[in-house]
Amino acid sequence: VNIILLGPPGAGKGTQAKRLVDGRGMVQLSTGDMLREAKTSGTEMGNRVAEVMAKGQLVTDEIVIGLIEEKITGHAGGGFIFDGFPRTLPQADALAALMTRTGQTLDAVIEMQVDDAALVARISGRYTCGNCGAVYHDQTKPTAKPGCCDVCGSDKMVRRADDNEDALRQRLMEYYKKTSPLIGYYYAKHQLHAVDGLAGMDAVADAIAKVLDRQ
Ligand code: AP5
Ligand code: ZN
Numbered sequence: 001v002n003i004i005l006l007g008p009p010g011a012g013k014g015t016q017a018k019r020l021v022d023g024r025g026m027v028q029l030s031t032g033d034m035l036r037e038a039k040t041s042g043t044e045m046g047n048r049v050a051e052v053m054a055k056g057q058l059v060t061d062e063i064v065i066g067l068i069e070e071k072i073t074g075h076a077g078g079g080f081i082f083d084g085f086p087r088t089l090p091q092a093d094a095l096a097a098l099m100t101r102t103g104q105t106l107d108a109v110i111e112m113q114v115d116d117a118a119l120v121a122r123i124s125g126r127y128t129c130g131n132c133g134a135v136y137h138d139q140t141k142p143t144a145k146p147g148c149c150d151v152c153g154s155d156k157m158v159r160r161a162d163d164n165e166d167a168l169r170q171r172l173m174e175y176y177k178k179t180s181p182l183i184g185y186y187y188a189k190h191q192l193h194a195v196d197g198l199a200g201m202d203a204v205a206d207a208i209a210k211v212l213d214r215q
Contacts, residue, residue, distance in 0.1 A: 001215045002104060004082040006182060007112030009171040010119040010126070011197045012204060015135055016112070017083040019205050024212075029071050030083040031064045033133070036160075038067075054161045056170030058087060058178060065094045078104050087179045092186075107215045109186040110208055112197035116172065123163050130156035141201075 005013040017028040039050040045063075052059050068085055086092040099106050114122075125138035131154035136143055148155050162171065186192040195207040 001107040001212055002078045002080045002082075002099070003107060003212070004086070004109040004186075005084075005112060006109055006179070006186070007197060008114065008116075008119055008175045008179075009168065010122040011112040011114045012122075012201070013083045013112060015201060016204060016208055017081045018133075018135070019201075020081055020208070020212075023205075024079070026079040026081050027075060028081045028083055029068060029085065031059075031067060031085040031087075032083070034067045034071075035059055035064070050161075054167060056162050056167035056174065058174050061088055061090045061094070065091060065098075068095065069098060072098055072102055072104075086182060087174075089181060089185060092182055106191065108193055108211055109182075109191045110211055111183055111186075111192055111194045112204070113194055114197040118198055119172070120168065123168050124165075126163055127157050127159050129154055130158040 005017060007013055014030060014032075017026075017030065020026045021028050035049050035053060038046045039053070040046070049059055049063065064085060064087075068082075072080070082095070086095050095106070122137065122140075125140070126135065127138070128135050129149040129152060132149060132152040134149055134151040135141075136157075143157075144150050147157055149157070162168070183192065193211045195204060195211070197204055199207070
């Protein structure tokens with residue numbers, strides 16, 4: 001099955017995508033991660049992308065569609081989790097065309113519902129392992145040993161450049177203006193499944209598993 005995890009910044013898309021990778025062997029396609037990788041390449045494109053991301057704005061459709069296209073055509077067979085993509089109606093149309101062209105189907109769109117107050121708390125407490133990408137939180141999911149990754153043991157913990165109040169306000173605005181129309185788009189296509197993203201991580205994972213098992 002191929003699914004989209006749709007939700008505002010901090011809804012838990014990355015957290016749940018990693019669980020699906022571990023539990024079901026699915027393939028996570030996070031445009032945010034891909035763009036952060038491009039940023040470290042030091043190319044002109046990478047630098048431009050980094051500036052846009054740090055402000056909390058969306059990168060152009062052309063760039064992200066190109067990234068996704070590369071991954072899908074290079075990895076036919078699917079079991080894809082689209083994490084943070086699509087984020088605009090043109091991206092959603094491009095994905096539909098791409099799936100048709102590669103002979104695949106999009107099976108479910110999971111909308112993770114979380115209110116703004118919780119998003120702010122989640123984003124401001126988040127840190128990740130700079131080595132393996134594991135995601136932690138100061139209050140809800142700290143590492144067992146302070147400053148040391150539970151998964152790989154690395155002591156390189158990082159906080160994202162866009163996890164500050166100004167950038168987060170902009171990211172939320174971008175979400176409501178440009179991404180939330182996708183909820184209606186997928187509802188109309190009978191592909192939308194809402195889950196309560198405010199529940200604990202295990203409960204959210206169970207709700208997503210139920211949707212997947214019905215496909
Ligand atoms: P991206 O990297 O996609 O960031 P985002 O959408 O803002 O989402 P986040 O990664 O912040 O949150 P998440 O939902 O994955 O939550 P997480 O699991 O980490 O995009 C970054 C930027 O890249 C964009 O602003 C844009 O500039 C650009 N970009 C990316 N894709 C693009 C596209 N398609 N088009 C254009 N531009 C694009 O969880 C958050 C925290 O909460 C963690 O600390 C976690 O431990 C905790 N948590 C998770 N679940 C729970 C739970 N159930 N209970 C309690 N705590 C929880
Ligand atoms: Zn690690």
